[in-house]
Amino acid sequence: MTTPPLIDQHGNHRQQHGAPIHHVIRFTTRGPERHPHAYLQCVTVRDCRKGELPLVEIKHANHPAYFFTDLTPDDADQLGDALKQAAQRAREVTDALQARWGL
Known part of the structure; x- marks a missing residue:
């Protein structure tokens, strides 16, 4: 398998980090x-159409009415890990852009 x-x-670049984390509606x-x-x-x-450096996005997918998300401690750890991975990847993409086009 190739990377x-x-x-x-x-x-252009787009990559998801970690698995989606589902909103907790209640505890049973x-x-x-x-x-x-x-x-x-x-x-x-x-x-590339916007000419930006890479960004880390956190999206509320499939349910725009949620302005908050309740997470379990394990989910919060998982989100933290995904954010760290995304930040590192954004830096790698910036380096690749600078190497290719001097951006």
Whole structure:
């Protein structure tokens, strides 16, 4: 299996980090009950049409009405790990852009 390049021929980049983290709607005796369609997603993105350096995005996917997300401590750790991975990848994409085009 080959690893995809950090940037394509135009300088675009998009990569999800970690698995989506589902919103906890309540706790039951069996543990947290999660909303099947509301989750956080951590992504690094660089769009050549906007001419930006890569950004780390945290998206509330599939449910825009949620302005907060309740996380279990394990989910919070998972989100923290994904954010660290995304920040590192954004730096790597910036280095690749600078090496290729001097941006």
